[in-house]
Amino acid sequence: MAVFDMDSTLIDMECIDAIAAAAGCGEKVAAITERAMRGEIDFVASLTERVAALKGVHLEVLDSIRDELPVMPGVAELLNTLRERRWRTVLVSGGFTWFADELARRFNFDVVVSNYLEIDDNDCLTGTLGGRIVDAEVKADTLVQLTNQYGLPRSQVLAVGDGANDLPMLQAAGFGIAFMAKPILRDIADYCLDEKDLSRILTLLR
Template sequence: MKYPSGLIVFDMDSTLIGIECIDEIARLNDCYTKVAGITKAAMEGKLDFSESLRQRVACLKGVSESSLQALFNPIPLHPGAKELFSTLKEKGWQRAIVSGGFTWFADRLAAELQADAVIANQLEVSDGLLTGRVLGDIVDARIKASSLQDLANKWNIPMSKTVAVGDGANDAMMLERAAVGIAYQAKPSLKRIADYCIDEPDLRQVLFCLESSKLI
């Protein structure tokens, strides 16, 4: 049996895509300024992520699920995302999306990029409307880090061949757990603990980081 060459786990919002989905949903409910302010503080590590997410999701109550489609048509991919995922697949890597965002978007993104796994938060919907609540445990920094470990175990991939890519404080534990942590257009707090920092908007730069680390 041939084992995968490695595991790479990506954050979604502001990493694989160029938006923060929760902020864009907030525009539909006339609460963008409030939600975006909380998002910014949470990504900078100034607020507890789980509590901040509950506060923000509460502001989305009443938004129709059908209206979310406009935010992802087309999917606002960061440059190089498709090429990166395709190249990693050719090289035998398992590619996962582990996001503090929402499954409604993450599942569609995973299908577009042919990701091997996706983990994200699930918005509660009733009668076609968001209820302002999240179902189940919130995917916070701790769960992101443990998900990296769990996926590596699932696919029999040694931690020495794991990579994590993210942009905010919620990704810090995941980047520290991985053998190689890559900060992509990231907040200063994440850059300080990353092995590599990519400041230009081109996800193909991730390949150079892997080459430099002798992982590909």
């Protein structure tokens, strides 16, 4: 089983920053995102603050971002090859369903877990999240739960991420890869991939 983060891992962007830029608060939100990714501030608190800044953004903005998602180089080759080899693929993201579900559709992920942006009757963001927030704990718990559900030994579970929010998930996996990652994640990863080509992971699985 291979478990992936989404923003700055499967796609070459932070979706919340792109939405914020369209809403006119891009610099403020991007600065909070960067601090959260480095592990300097609490993820849930920072996400709640950033989402609140998006209140009033129309869904057309999300649609335009979703239609132009910059998929990371090597994603298609990696995921298609994993599926050919009968790996289960999982997307667990602190990002949003609007984009995670699109990636799941394109690349046939077996499981996708992400945050839900609440929407009002005018098809605008309310500035709040629905349901349990997908944070570092939820990411790790999802990996462990699926490992047990599928009856896999820990040694057959791979996790890939880039920021502090992925740290427990990588530690719970049998093999954790830090992809173009922040120092806090590089320090605990089994392998650091510093080239923007996710297909390079395949060389580690042979």
